[in-house]
Amino acid sequence: MTALEVRDLRKRFRAVTAVDGISFTVGDGEVVGLLGPNGAGKTTTLHMVLGLITPDEGTVALFGKDLQRCRTEVLSRVNFAASYVSMPGVLQVDELLNVFAHLYGLRRPRRRVAELIDLLDLGPLRRQQFRFLSSGQQTRVQLAKALLNEPGLLVLDEPTANLDPDIGDRVRAMLLDLAARSGRAMLITSHNMREVERMCDRIHFVQSGRIVATGSAGELAGEYGVADLEEVFLKVARG
Amino acid sequence: MLAWEVRRRRVVGVVLRDLYSLRHNPPRMIEVFFWPTLELVLWGYVSLFLASQQVPAVVAVLLGGVLLWQVLYRSQGELSMAFLDDVWSRNLLNTFVTPLTTGEYLTGLLLFGALKTTLGAAMMSLLALALYGFGILSIGPALVPFMVLLVLMGWALGVIAIATVLRFGASAQVIAWILSFVFQPFAAVFYPVSILPAPMQAIAALVPASYVFENLRTLLTGGRPDWSDLVVAAALDAVYVVVALVYLAAALRYARRRGRLSRFGD
Numbered sequence: 001m002t003a004l005e006v007r008d009l010r011k012r013f014r015a016v017t018a019v020d021g022i023s024f025t026v027g028d029g030e031v032v033g034l035l036g037p038n039g040a041g042k043t044t045t046l047h048m049v050l051g052l053i054t055p056d057e058g059t060v061a062l063f064g065k066d067l068q069r070c071r072t073e074v075l076s077r078v079n080f081a082a083s084y085v086s087m088p089g090v091l092q093v094d095e096l097l098n099v100f101a102h103l104y105g106l107r108r109p110r111r112r113v114a115e116l117i118d119l120l121d122l123g124p125l126r127r128q129q130f131r132f133l134s135s136g137q138q139t140r141v142q143l144a145k146a147l148l149n150e151p152g153l154l155v156l157d158e159p160t161a162n163l164d165p166d167i168g169d170r171v172r173a174m175l176l177d178l179a180a181r182s183g184r185a186m187l188i189t190s191h192n193m194r195e196v197e198r199m200c201d202r203i204h205f206v207q208s209g210r211i212v213a214t215g216s217a218g219e220l221a222g223e224y225g226v227a228d229l230e231e232v233f234l235k236v237a238r239g
Numbered sequence: 240m241l242a243w244e245v246r247r248r249r250v251v252g253v254v255l256r257d258l259y260s261l262r263h264n265p266p267r268m269i270e271v272f273f274w275p276t277l278e279l280v281l282w283g284y285v286s287l288f289l290a291s292q293q294v295p296a297v298v299a300v301l302l303g304g305v306l307l308w309q310v311l312y313r314s315q316g317e318l319s320m321a322f323l324d325d326v327w328s329r330n331l332l333n334t335f336v337t338p339l340t341t342g343e344y345l346t347g348l349l350l351f352g353a354l355k356t357t358l359g360a361a362m363m364s365l366l367a368l369a370l371y372g373f374g375i376l377s378i379g380p381a382l383v384p385f386m387v388l389l390v391l392m393g394w395a396l397g398v399i400a401i402a403t404v405l406r407f408g409a410s411a412q413v414i415a416w417i418l419s420f421v422f423q424p425f426a427a428v429f430y431p432v433s434i435l436p437a438p439m440q441a442i443a444a445l446v447p448a449s450y451v452f453e454n455l456r457t458l459l460t461g462g463r464p465d466w467s468d469l470v471v472a473a474a475l476d477a478v479y480v481v482v483a484l485v486y487l488a489a490a491l492r493y494a495r496r497r498g499r500l501s502r503f504g505d
Contacts, residue, residue, distance in 0.1 A: 013498055047501045050336045054495040076338040086329035088256065090263040099259065102252025103337040105245035129263060145333070 001064060003028055003153040003185035004049060009058035011044055011209075018044040019055070020209035026153065029183035033190065033200035035229075037237045041209040042189040046157050049187065050080055063152060076104060081146040082157035083139075089131030093122055093141055096130055097148065104149040116144040120174070136167035143171065147178070156188045160195060172198060193230040203229070205236050212236060249339045253347020257321050261355075271355050275309045275363045283371045299459040302373045304428045304452060306363055310386055311426075311448055312419045313359050314393025317352030319400040319415035326409050331503040341491065349394060356390070378455065381464045385451050388472045392447045393419070395479035398487050406490035408499060427452050447472040447479065 004026040011019040019041040026032045034042045047053040049060055051067055060067040062074035087096050094113060101109030117126055120140045125133060130141060139162065146154055159175070160168035172195055179186055179199075190196050196203060197217040205213040205220070213220055213236060220232045261267050279302070286301035325331045334344070364375040375382065400415045425439060426448035432440055443449040450472035454464040494500040 011498075018498075043501070044498065047498070052332060052335060052495065052500045053498050054492070072338045072340055075336060078336070080333070080336045082332070084329075085332045087333065088260055088324065088328040088330055091256070091259045092263070095255075095259040099252050099256040100333070100337070102248050102255060103334070103339050105248045105338065109248075 001028055002026070002061075003030070003063060004187065005059075005061040005064075006045070006049065007059045007061075009045060009048055009055045009060070011041075011048065011053065011055050017209050019048070021058075022206070022209070022211055023058075024204055024211065024214075026185045026187050028152070028185055029179070030202065031179050031186040031188065031200050033188045033196045033203045034206055035190070035193075035196055035203055035233060036206035040206040042206050043157055044209075045206070046155055046187065046189060050078065050155060051075065076149060077152045078155065079104075079146040079149055079151040079153075080155045080157075081139075081142040081159055083159065083161035084157070085142070086138075087130050087141070087145070090129055092127050092129055093117070093133075094126040096141065097144055100145045101148050106149065112148060116147055119147075120144045135162045136164070136171075139163055139167070139171060143174070150182070150184075152185060154184055154186045156186060158190055159188065160190070160192060168192070168195070175199065193228065193233060197229050205232070207236060246340075246343055249337075249343045250347045250350070253339070253344055254351045257324070257348070257351040260324060271359050272362050275313070275359045276366060278305050278309065279363050279366055280370070283367070287371065296460045298371055299373055299377070300456050301429060302367050302371060303375070303378065303455050303459055306360065306367060306375055307385060307389055307451065307455060308423070308426070308428045309363060310356060310360055311389040311393040313356040314352060314390045315396040315400065315419045316393075316415070317355045318348050318394060318397025319418075321348045321351060322401045322404070323412055323415060326404065326412070326503055329503070332501070335500060341487065345398065345487075348397075352394075352397070353390070356393075378458060381454065381458055381469075384469050384473075385455060388447055388451050388469065388476055391476040392422075392479055395476065395483040396422070398480075398483035402483070402487040402490035405487070405494045405499070409503065422446055422448065425449060431456065445475065447475040450475075 002025050006025070007023050009019050009022045022041070022045055024032065034045060036042050044053060048055045051071055063077060065074050067074055091099070094117065097113040097116060098109055101112055106112050117123055120143060122140060122144060125137055130138065133141065139159065143159070146156070160171050163171060175186070176199055178184060188196070188199060200217070202214065202216060203220060204211045213223065213232070215223060217229045221228055224232045224235050226232055226235060282301050282305045286298040289297040325334055367373045367375065378385065396418050400418050403411050403414045425443040425446045427435070427443055432443045432449055432453055435443060450468040454468055458464050
């Protein structure tokens with residue numbers, strides 16, 4: 001089954017066209033990346049997928065169901081993490097995860113929280129308040145939150161943007177491991193070309209609200225006659 | 240799993256978030272008691288002074304007004320603050336991408352707000368009794384409808400404050416602090432509606448709290464409450480609640496359409 005089907009999405013903010021007819025799918029277990037320069041429309045697209053922004057035109061279907069009509073049902077199978085979103089700083093790690101486990105209506109919230117604390121090696125941090133954690137630790141907590149409901153689609157907006165190369169690499173390895181083990185579909189945006197190369201089965205280049213190129217990292221490099229994705233990025237971004 | 244059971248869990252999630260937050264934030268706990276206590280002490284001594292000047296029933300009237308005004312004010316304030324907590328902690332996007340419905344979110348905020356309002360009101364009532372010999376229960380059975388009517392108006396104003404922040408962005412959050420006070424002169428908390436000029440009386444007639452405070456004074460000065468007044472107040476409350484919910488739904492639609500919800504993550 002297709003985890004996500006986006007069809008002909010359009011969004012204008014006054015005179016600015018943020019998204020201009022984007023269509024793509026994310027299959028079960030597939031990791032899809034949206035690449036593009038700042039202001040290309042990547043985050044607006046993700047936020048339309050998550051129901052935070054209503055599209056002017058087009059549809060978003062999650063697991064075959066329309067997001068607008070079946071919002072509560074489909075959002076219980078999706079989760080999200082982003083570098084620009086935080087969490088209530090005074091709450092302890094285990095409390096935060098317990099709160100979100102309840103918000104996702106999980107049947108055994110404490111058990112699931114314990115599993116994720118184990119999986120993401122958060123044991124020593126479980127009684128720490130979120131505000132006192134380092135960026136890397138906060139990202140791990142955000143990812144634990146994003147995995148609470150065992151989402152069929154995980155939406156990650158620049159998940160490693162605030163991390164140093166070492167922690168960023170560990171997080172990527174962990175996400176890849178999760179994708180391989182659970183067959184979880186992922187939709188990712190990132191400015192880190194190596195991250196996208198390493199993680200994504202398919203990449204959509206977005207520019208001025210449109211998808212201008214699609215393929216695997218190797219296919220895109222071949223198509224543009226360059227060595228790697230970074231050069232593809234520069235070539236596309238500079239026209 | 241039954242749908243209502245899942246709903247219950249999501250509401251519990253909202254309550255838990257606020258409960259944990261309060262537990263780790265002692266200054267918030269102080270706030271629950273500080274302002275009500277301060278108001279009570281100030282107005283208590285003002286009323287004692289006026290009583291010494293032979294103004295009849297002044298202690299009961301002023302203290303009753305202070306106590307019941309706090310019920311309205313805290314009901315609105317706690318609801319708005321719980322929402323603003325999500326804004327300030329940049330957690331709003333995390334909350335809005337969960338399957339939580341607007342109704343469940345509001346229910347969770349209301350439950351926790353009601354708990355804090357009850358704690359504050361109980362503390363004030365005990366202090367009023369200890370310091371000035373004024374027992375809130377002397378109001379009698381009418382206390383129940385009085386409280387319900389004020390809580391409903393406070394909740395409606397709280398929802399309006401939330402909707403305004405969603406509609407106009409975080410910079411509009413000042414509304415959360417001032418909205419109750421906009422209504423205070425018309426609510427006739429400390430004076431009768433008849434003392435207001437005619438245009439203000441016309442506005443007061445549209446404020447549910449004015450009927451409560453008028454009847455509170457009547458009752459504390461030996462009269463009997465006019466139940467038809469309370470029916471009018473209940474009808475007005477119903478209008479306030481419906482208007483608030485419609486405004487919230489419209490503000491949420493607007494925020495989603497204009498991308499304002501996304502900007503709460505900035």
